[in-house]
Amino acid sequence: MEFSQLPSASACVAVWTTNLKLWNHLRQILTNWSQGACVSLHLDHWDCLLDQWSAFSGILFLDADSVDHTQMADLVQAPQIALIIVSADHQLAIQAYRWHPVTFLPPSAGFQAVRRAMDLCFPFWRQGLQWLDLPFHRDRIRLPLCQLYCAEADGRETILYCTGGQMRASFPLGKLWELLPSPPFLRCQRGFLVHLGAVAEMTGGNLILRYDSRVIPVSRKQIKEIQESLSQWEFNKA
């Protein structure tokens, strides 16, 4: 199997709020985040503290403006839960330290703030990471899919450009493309595919990558489609 997930896995995230607007806002951001980070995500909405909460293991966004604080004591003691407090009340920030949350966000928190919060909770969603597992001669290459930002065909092999450096896989680009989720990956021409998050800008039919300023040509018939995908990607992040 070339493209795999670790056994058992999705990252579990719950949003505990009675405010539907906040739930929809966070759901949209978390869905976009999971797509970009290539994380398999199970997202839940709690409108009250579930009786079965102790079986929950993952990340809990708690809307402190709409739920009852008195129920917090037990949650604080649960080592399997990473708590993120959401509140418009800045004065609550100090009081919230006794619950030992990972962080404190305003309800208007955007994509970047939520992404930073998720970074801090990495051990709690690590099991949801999607992995790339490819052969290289007699060995295997294994890396989190989100670390791949560009791949280039080289005959029957593929050069993988990753955040940690460059490596080679004994696997054709066409086959790799069939295995990757799209978005966030895009086949911009026969010989290249890129992660949308790695694109700094598109100018004159070329993509310029943010990590190494590499210029990737885009095939003429795909320019429009790629422009639309990039706009949608930027819109989701905004």
Added chain:
Amino acid sequence: MELSVMVCDDLEEDRFTLARMVQRYADASHIRLTLDTAASGDELLSRLTPGKWDVAFLDIYMPGISGIDAAKQVRERDPACALIFATTSREHGLIGYDLQIMDYLVKPFNQGDVNSALDWLLQNRNNQIRTLSFHADWESVEVRLRDISYIEVRQHTSLIHVDGRVFSTRRSIDSLESEIRSEQFFRCHRSFLVNLDQVSGIQKRDFLMADGTLVPISMQNLARARQACLNWSLEKSWGK
């Protein structure tokens, strides 16, 4: 167990009161305490070395460098040091989350508040603080888990490599492994238990340790060792 604490406050009375509370907590919990105090952020930073303190209590309003700026520098130079603000200020709650401080005590606080903060530290920063005790060459030795590089067995004796020193004990590696019971340690070979935090890479079938030593990986554990090493390095570096 041992705990190293820094109390930084420009007001002598507040500094001593908090230091007394920390001492009382350590006495009641049978913890060996190393307590340092500083009268300013500058004094704290001039004495800071990575790993010196497990936790630092910081006042915010101080002459010279503020507690916020001191916390930023501590974060950069010693990310493992837990930080607790102990202050009259009610205005820095949000920035505390950016600095990943562990607790925020508003003066006047009491012994119970300090106890709760330190209880949390001991329960949740276990890997930083936990120790391993054993008898080595007729003496009783206690070392921090984080300082152990690897453990190997030679001729029914376990050799524990700690910061360039080697302690030998008659305890079996199985018993040491079961006492350590931490994701940070990986049994890569029947005779070797390695601290992943001190691994700098894998070379063929060996772990390359930070000090250049090679620790062998058995053939059957090679794939698991690679995955464990990858998981650990992701956990350490994610988002940084």
